Amino acid sequence: MYIGNHLSSSKGFEHMGKEALKLGANTFAFFTRNPRGGAAKEISEDDANKLRALMEEHHFGKLVAHAPYTMNVCAEKESVLNFSRGVLADDLARMEYLPHNYYNFHPGSHVGQGAEKGIELIADALNAALKPEYQTIVLLETMAGKGSEVGKSFEELKAILDRIELSDKVGVCLDTCHVWDAGYDIVHDLDGVLQNFDEIIGLDRLCAVHFNDSMNDCGAHKDRHQKIGEGKIGADALLAVAYHPLLAGRPFILETPNDDEGYAREIAMVRNAEPLAK
Numbered sequence: 001m002y003i004g005n006h007l008s009s010s011k012g013f014e015h016m017g018k019e020a021l022k023l024g025a026n027t028f029a030f031f032t033r034n035p036r037g038g039a040a041k042e043i044s045e046d047d048a049n050k051l052r053a054l055m056e057e058h059h060f061g062k063l064v065a066h067a068p069y070t071m072n073v074c075a076e077k078e079s080v081l082n083f084s085r086g087v088l089a090d091d092l093a094r095m096e097y098l099p100h101n102y103y104n105f106h107p108g109s110h111v112g113q114g115a116e117k118g119i120e121l122i123a124d125a126l127n128a129a130l131k132p133e134y135q136t137i138v139l140l141e142t143m144a145g146k147g148s149e150v151g152k153s154f155e156e157l158k159a160i161l162d163r164i165e166l167s168d169k170v171g172v173c174l175d176t177c178h179v180w181d182a183g184y185d186i187v188h189d190l191d192g193v194l195q196n197f198d199e200i201i202g203l204d205r206l207c208a209v210h211f212n213d214s215m216n217d218c219g220a221h222k223d224r225h226q227k228i229g230e231g232k233i234g235a236d237a238l239l240a241v242a243y244h245p246l247l248a249g250r251p252f253i254l255e256t257p258n259d260d261e262g263y264a265r266e267i268a269m270v271r272n273a274e275p276l277a278k
């Protein structure tokens with residue numbers, strides 16, 4: 001299986017690949033720029049190529065890059081919209097240095113404009129940024145439904161996907177904490193949730209998983225991640241997700257509150273659970 005965590009990109013691409021190997025990972029996530037800011041570092045093509053070689057040598061799964069939290073392509077304010085559209089376009093151009101990976105983003109918060117309007121704006125931003133020659137798949141993340149977040153239901157995500165002209169360049173990243181917080185009971189009815197996803201969106205479009213426990217109850221709409229096995233979802237239910245045959249082959253990214261040692265432990269725990277998960 002492909003599992004890893006979020007790594008800091010401050011020392012470059014190849015450094016992240018080496019860090020991932022140290023943690024026992026064979027995929028990872030990274031912020032394309034400061035998650036709370038805007039400026040992006042200059043990309044070194046040589047550094048990107050070194051990471052590509054390392055990934056090939058060590059049989060990595062696809063990477064799951066993450067857009068900054070400050071990007072909201074369905075904001076109401078013109079200045080935020082313009083900034084966000086610029087970040088999206090720039091990030092997708094930069095992802096071409098690491099072709100055939102994923103770029104995940106939070107669809108956004110409609111801040112009182114209504115989900116319908118939010119869905120329209122998100123689709124408009126994607127249609128403006130995507131290019132036929134791009135080799136990245138852009139992933140919409142499932143959201144907890146905190147505040148005015150768009151993407152709290154499979155129906156909302158489907159409504160965005162349906163409006164994308166280059167539809168083979170978009171997919172979904174399922175965040176276990178977020179879907180649980182949004183009201184999808186993956187503890188008692190994982191098969192039912194996946195079936196629901198398949199009927200509405202199609203499991204072929206579920207490309208990656210953000211693998212987190214939750215501090216809150218199902219349907220709480222809170223979005224507070226917890227370490228695997230220390231939250232309300234629990235280790236058994238999460239391992240059932242990790243080893244569900246319908247999700248085989250996807251990269252699983254930990255976004256749990258951990259240090260390196262904690263991530264290495266969680267990665268080993270999930271890997272070693274394979275024979276137990278039936």
Ligand SMILES: [Zn+2]
Pocket residue numbers: 141175210255
């Ligand atoms: Zn996530």
